[in-house]
Amino acid sequence: MRVSLPGWLRAALVLPLVVLNTLVHAVPLLAVALAKAVLPFGAVRRACNAALSRLAESWIGVNGWMFDRFTPTRVVADLPGGLRADGHYLVLANHQSWVDILVLQKVFNRRIPLLRFFLKRQLFWVPVLGLAWWALDFPFMGRYTHRQIARNPELGRRDMEATRRACMKFRDMPVSIMNFVEGTRFTPEKHARQDSPYRHLLKPRSGGVAFVLSAMGEGLQAVLDVSIAYPAGRPTMADLMAGRVPEARVLVRERPVPADLAAGDYQHDRPFRARFQQWMNGLWEQKDGDIERLLGGDGPRDQ
Incomplete structure (x- = not known):
């Protein structure tokens, strides 16, 4: 059942709920990511990857439920x-x-x-979400223009290498x-x-x-x-x-x-x-x- 609210009130309600949902899921997600980083064993990494994906899917599911209820x-x-x-x-x-x-x-x-996006490197610094994307192995790219790469081909090679490393990780999950x-x-x-x-x-x-x-x-x-x-x-x-x-x-x-x-x-x-x-x-x-x-x-x- 959708909740009928004026637009300004709906926005004022949904935004804090999304932020709260993000914080609730980010804390355990970052804890699992830390365990994955300090215990780099194959079985532990696979278990951590599965747990990270489930936490992200739960975050997405709660967001979807809220938008179903509070938006038309x-x-x-x-x-x-x-x-x-x-x-x-x-x-x-x-x-x-x-x-x-x-x-x-x-x-x-x-x-x-879970959908994994290639993100601009600057997005790593987005509060909370940047660390969450890093924990979930989202690849961060330079996203250089053709003109920048023409002036410095090394920039293009950096992005290709970042893509290659990400794809190597993705083969195992x-x-x-x-x-x-x-x-x-x-x-x-x-x-x-x-x-x-x-x-x-x-x-x-x-x-x-x-x-x-x-x-x-x-x-x-x-x-x-x-x-x-x-x-x-x-x-x-x-x-x-x-x-x-x-x-x-x-x-x-x-x-x-x-x-x-x-x-x-x-x-x-x-x-x-x-x-x-x-x-x-x-x-x-x-x-x-x-x-x-x-x-x-x-x-x-x-x-």
């Missing part, structure tokens, strides 16, 4: 059958808002392994590696500046996806191709907490890991890079059509 937002989703909580997935999605992350967590929580392929949130200004050929998307950035597939291709079970749409318009987090997001729609397509693209040198092999970009562009063309249909009313079922 409906999340409707079309999911493939056979998803596994102990699987290994690469999750690719379009990106419009920070709300996307809460929507993805709600849709996938306990259906697939159930994992869902999350990648917002556009590299940034969609805005009309960015869309115009790119002269993007898609109606609802920015151009995909393939390098990170290629590197993850190269590092983990044989260990990945599938690619989950996610399209997110908001029929009422792109929301902010404040919109969500104030109850101004009536609906989020999600379509998930499960795709096989392309064997011919799971191993290759994206950086130096031009024919391979061209094939990989062609594959990504094909996904993005279909995603653009999927989002058009989601916005037009062909919504999936309730979650």
Whole structure:
């Protein structure tokens, strides 16, 4: 049963509850992370990894329960059958808002392994959450621009090495590696500046996806191709907490890991890079059509 409240009161109530939920889960999470760090034995690390994932899933579950009760937002989703909580997935999605992350967590929580994002290194310093992300083995990246890497190629190699180390860890645990392929949130200004050929998307950035597939291709079970749409318009987090997001729609397509693209040198092999970009562009063309249909009313079922 949802609680009906004015928008300002709803936001004033939900935000402290989210903070409280974060603190309640962060304390035991950091304690388990400390045990994992000081007792680096295989069996202990595996037990700690499982406990850390359960704590994160509990935090996500409580957040989802609160948003169900205190906001009018409906999340409707079309999911493939056979998803596994102990699987290994690469999750690719379009990106419009920070709300996307809460929507993805709600849709996938306990259906697939905990979503792990590649984060900007500066986010490590976010109070409480930065340490929690570190404890959960979220990879922290420099996220340098093409211009910065052109001036100093060593910066690009640092990010590739961070990705490689993360993928080596992920081989030994159930994992869902999350990648917002556009590299940034969609805005009309960015869309115009790119002269993007898609109606609802920015151009995909393939390098990170290629590197993850190269590092983990044989260990990945599938690619989950996610399209997110908001029929009422792109929301902010404040919109969500104030109850101004009536609906989020999600379509998930499960795709096989392309064997011919799971191993290759994206950086130096031009024919391979061209094939990989062609594959990504094909996904993005279909995603653009999927989002058009989601916005037009062909919504999936309730979650």
